[in-house]
Amino acid sequence: MAIEGAPTPDGDLTPEKRRLAEEKKNERYVWWYLAYFLFGIHIVAFVMIYAVLHAK
Numbered sequence: 001m002a003i004e005g006a007p008t009p010d011g012d013l014t015p016e017k018r019r020l021a022e023e024k025k026n027e028r029y030v031w032w033y034l035a036y037f038l039f040g041i042h043i044v045a046f047v048m049i050y051a052v053l054h055a056k
Contacts, residue, residue, distance in 0.1 A: 013021070
């Protein structure tokens, strides 16, 4: 049983399947970059809140 989008043992992927596999990989990267960006925004926000609350 082959995994959809995975290369076959002969390595004979059609251009359409190759494009879909590349698109799926790129979409996964976009989600990871979005997650890191949103995590970073929250860290900055918490530091700013801390700075404002502890300012004299």
